[in-house]
Structure formats: structure tokens, C-alpha cells
Amino acid sequence: MNTIVLPLHSATGNPRNSEGSFVTLKDGRILYAWSRYTGENWGDHCRADIAGCVSSDDGKTWGPHRILVPNEGQCNVMSVSLLRLQDGRIALFYVQKNSAIDCRLRVRFSDDEAQTWTDAVLCQPVSGYLVTNNDRVLQLRDGRLLVPSAYHRPKSPDGNIEAGIEMHAEACFFISDDAGATWREGPQRLRIADTVESGLQEPGLIERRDGSLYGWARTTDGWQWEFTSHDRGATWSPPQRSRFAAPCSPLSIKRIPELNRWIAVWNDPQAPVTSETQWGKNSSWGRTPLALATSADEGATWSAPVLIEDDAERGFCYIAIHPVRDAVLLAYCCGGRETAVLQDSCIRRLAPTELPQ
Numbered sequence: 001m002n003t004i005v006l007p008l009h010s011a012t013g014n015p016r017n018s019e020g021s022f023v024t025l026k027d028g029r030i031l032y033a034w035s036r037y038t039g040e041n042w043g044d045h046c047r048a049d050i051a052g053c054v055s056s057d058d059g060k061t062w063g064p065h066r067i068l069v070p071n072e073g074q075c076n077v078m079s080v081s082l083l084r085l086q087d088g089r090i091a092l093f094y095v096q097k098n099s100a101i102d103c104r105l106r107v108r109f110s111d112d113e114a115q116t117w118t119d120a121v122l123c124q125p126v127s128g129y130l131v132t133n134n135d136r137v138l139q140l141r142d143g144r145l146l147v148p149s150a151y152h153r154p155k156s157p158d159g160n161i162e163a164g165i166e167m168h169a170e171a172c173f174f175i176s177d178d179a180g181a182t183w184r185e186g187p188q189r190l191r192i193a194d195t196v197e198s199g200l201q202e203p204g205l206i207e208r209r210d211g212s213l214y215g216w217a218r219t220t221d222g223w224q225w226e227f228t229s230h231d232r233g234a235t236w237s238p239p240q241r242s243r244f245a246a247p248c249s250p251l252s253i254k255r256i257p258e259l260n261r262w263i264a265v266w267n268d269p270q271a272p273v274t275s276e277t278q279w280g281k282n283s284s285w286g287r288t289p290l291a292l293a294t295s296a297d298e299g300a301t302w303s304a305p306v307l308i309e310d311d312a313e314r315g316f317c318y319i320a321i322h323p324v325r326d327a328v329l330l331a332y333c334c335g336g337r338e339t340a341v342l343q344d345s346c347i348r349r350l351a352p353t354e355l356p357q
Contacts, residue, residue, distance in 0.1 A: 002354050006053075006062045006347040008034065010335070016042035016343045019134035020331050022322035023082035023090055025113045030055040030324060032331065033068055033092065034345065035078040035134075042343050045161050048076035050094050052114070058324040059349050068117070069108070074098040075161060077106075081137040087179055090114055093123065093137050093147070095130075101159035103129040105147060107180050123147055123183045124174050129154060129165050133202045133250055135320035140207055146233045147174040148203040148215060151189065168199035171217050173233050188235050196221045200239060202250045206262065208298045220248045224266070243302070245270050247286040252319040253299070256328060259352060262295040265319045265330060268305050283336040287315035290332065294356055303356035308348065309334065315341030327351055 008017035020034030036051035050069035055062045069077050075097040083091045090110045097103045104124040108117040124130050130149040138146045151170045156163035173186040190200055200217035207213055213229040215236065226242035229235060244251055244266055251266040268291035291305035309316045314336030322329045328350045335344040 002350050003348065004346045005059055005329075005349045006032075008345045008347075010037075010042065010339055010343040013040075014038065015040060015046075016048070017345050018333050018342045019079055019318035019320070020345070021080050021082040021135040021320045022329060022331070023084055023114075024322075024324070025054075027113070028056075028058075030059055030322070030329070031082065031114050032062070032347065033080045033082055034331070035076075035080065036065070036067075037076075038071070042340065044078075045075045045097065047071055048078050050077055050080050050092070058327060059329045059347065062347070068092065068114070069094060072096060072120075079132060079134045081132075081135050083137050083139060085109075085139060085179060086143055089179075091137070091180055092117060093132070095132055096120075097161075099159035100129050100154035100156060100161050100163060100165050101127055103131070105130065105132045105149070105174070109180065121180060121183075123176070123180075124149065124185070125183055126185055128152075130172070131169070131202060133204065134318055135252065135254075136204050138205050138207065140232060141211070142232070143177070143179065144232055145176040145180055146205060146213075147183075148172075148205050149174065150199070150201045150203060150217070167197055168194060169201045171200040171203045171215070171227075171239075173236075175233060186234055190217075190227060190236055190239050192219070192225065192239050198248055200225060201248070204250070204252060205233070206253050206255060206299075214253075214299055216242055216244070216251050216253070218246065218248050218250050222246070222269075224251045244268075249285075249287045249315075249317045250319070252321055254321040256321075256323045258323055259294075259355070260296065261355075262299060263292060263321055263328065263355070264295070264302065265290065265292050265308070265321060265332075267291070267316065270305075283313045283341070284311070284315040285336075285341050287317045287341060288312055288336075290316035290319075292330075292355065306356045308350075311336065313337050317341065318345075328355065
């Protein structure tokens with residue numbers, strides 16, 4: 001069953017299909033949404049919409065796409081997170097990118113199973129270039145919504161997007177206690193030494209059974225860094241290296257309730273590939289191989305990783321993880337060789353028996 005069920009190849013007029021997210025509809029169908037670029041260019045600041053398609057057979061086959069959010073930004077809309085809220089609505093989070101001083105998350109809600117959506121609500125009531133990855137928004141058991149983001153300072157004071165942003169990032173967290181109607185920034189931002197060029201980029205979060213939070217972020221240090229919170233995301237422990245060796249590429253972790261396990265998917269240079277390709281900066285951007293591990297004790301220990309992808313010339317990143325009745329779906333970027341890493345993506349379907357124990 002370990003097979004690609006939906007390839008999303010770039011093409012003329014659609015130069016990039018990248019990071020996405022899943023949600024299960026009440027009738028059992030699966031909605032997948034992703035960043036669908038238009039025009040001639042695939043760069044992070046180029047035109048894009050949020051597109052979606054539906055599977056009626058637990059992810060084995062997929063129907064045609066439709067546009068869920070047309071481009072409403074001066075640059076684009078991208079990096080979608082779909083989330084079934086505790087009140088039954090579906091939340092569709094996405095970044096609206098306007099400039100190097102205005103890249104912020106919005107959310108729309110649907111109470112008719114993704115047929116129609118409300119007007120957008122701004123989730124980040126501060127100005128800045130705030131990177132929020134796909135498939136990242138978390139609702140705690142007590143209902144609080146948490147958005148992990150990375151703040152990058154602009155290189156140009158007027159926000160010229162072509163001037164770019166500083167690489168070194170601070171992790172920050174945005175909170176809603178009224179089901180997404182209003183938002184505020186948490187009181188603490190996390191920063192690490194300037195000697196780690198990246199800072200803390202593309203953070204993610206997961207809630208433990210005891211209510212504490214485990215967080216992580218990618219770095220240029222050769223490791224994912226980690227931090228924890230014991231007060232619902234208000235304050236955090238000092239960041240430190242985690243056990244996840246990795247290039248500067250995102251880690252994804254999600255709880256799979258049916259298996260009573262966490263699943264982690266990331267680029268693991270300790271997996272068995274040759275020394276020539278472990279950290280190669282060729283057409284893979286160093287984002288290979290793609291590995292998966294599981295944890296039965298909420299991250300205290302992890303299984304040995306298994307390789308999902310190991311092509312040394314292609315890169316694999318920006319993972320979305322979603323359980324269905326008899327499988328786990330993984331969506332991720334998979335370009336390289338003839339295209340850039342972020343131009344192509346796919347959905348892979350894995351049976352529970354194919355996951356490491």
C-alpha cells in the first residue's frame with residue numbers, strides 16, 4: 001500500500017504545487033488543500049492561490065481541484081493549515097503575503113463542510129514577516145488555538161519584498177481563546193545565539209496528554225531545536241538541540257490516535273545513505289532522504305527511522321500528516337532533478353503495518 005496516490009506536477013501556467021494540509025469531512029471524504037502557483041514563476045513571492053481536491057475512498061483516488069481562496073495578497077496566499085475545530089466548524093488558515101513587513105496568517109471558517117467560507121480573520125495583530133508553515137495550527141484540549149510562527153526582520157525598512165528578509169528568526173506564538181474570533185501574541189519570543197545563522201525557523205507544536213506542549217524548529221546547526229511549555233503556550237523553556245539531526249528543513253510531528261503513537265517525518269542525515277549525498281546541496285537542496293519514526297511514549301523515545309524517499313537528487317519537505325481509516329496519508333514537496341524542490345508535490349498512502357514500531 002506504500003504508494004503515491006496523487007502526483008501534483010508543475011506545468012506551464014502552474015509552475016509550482018507545494019505545501020498543503022488535510023481535513024476529514026463529516027461524510028468521511030478527505031479534503032486536501034495546497035499552494036497552487038499561477039503565472040510563469042514559482043518563487044516564494046510569486047502569484048498563488050489555495051486549491052483543494054477531495055477523495056471519497058480514504059485517499060486512494062482524488063477528484064479535480066477547485067480554488068478555495070483566490071490570491072488576495074499583493075504577492076500570494078500560501079501555506080495552508082486545515083483544522084476541524086471542537087465546535088464542528090472547519091478552519092482554513094493561510095498566509096497572505098504582501099511585503100517583507102506584511103506576511104501574516106489569516107483564517108476563514110466553514111460550517112457547511114468546506115462549501116462556503118466566512119470572511120478572513122487576521123490571526124497575527126502585529127506587523128512583520130511571520131512564517132507559519134503548512135499543517136501547523138493546533139487546538140488544545142481546552143479549546144485554545146495556538147499558531148507557531150517565525151519572525152524575520154526585513155532587510156529594507158520600506159518592506160520591499162525584493163530586498164528580502166533576515167535569515168535569523170525568532171519563534172513566536174499567537175493565541176485565540178474564543179475559537180478564532182480574536183487573536184493576540186503570546187508574551188514570549190524565543191531566540192538563539194546569532195552564531196546559529198538561521199535562528200529558530202518554521203516552528204511546530206504538539207500537545208502531550210498531561211497538557212504540556214512540545215515544540216521544535218529547524219536550524220542551520222545540523223539539528224532541530226526543541227522547547228516546551230507547561231502553561232498552554234504562554235511561556236517556554238530555553239531552546240536546546242533535540243535528538244533530530246536534520247538540515248535546515250522542517251520537521252513534522254503528529255499524534256495518530258488510532259495507533260496511540262506520534263509520527264515524525266523529517267530529513268534524517270543519519271539514515272543509511274552514502275556520505276556523498278548526506279548533506280549534498282545539489283538539486284535536492286540537501287533535503288533528502290525523507291525518514292519516518294514513531295513514538296509510543298510521546299517523544300521520550302523513538303523507533304529507528306525508515307526511509308520514505310531516498311532519491312539523492314530530489315528534495316522532500318513541508319510534510320502534512322493525516323490518518324484515515326486504514327492508512328496514514330503524507331503530503332510533501334518532492335521536486336528536484338529537472339525542477340526545483342518546491343515545484344512538485346505528492347500524496348503518499350501508507351498502511352499502519354508499514355510504519356516502524
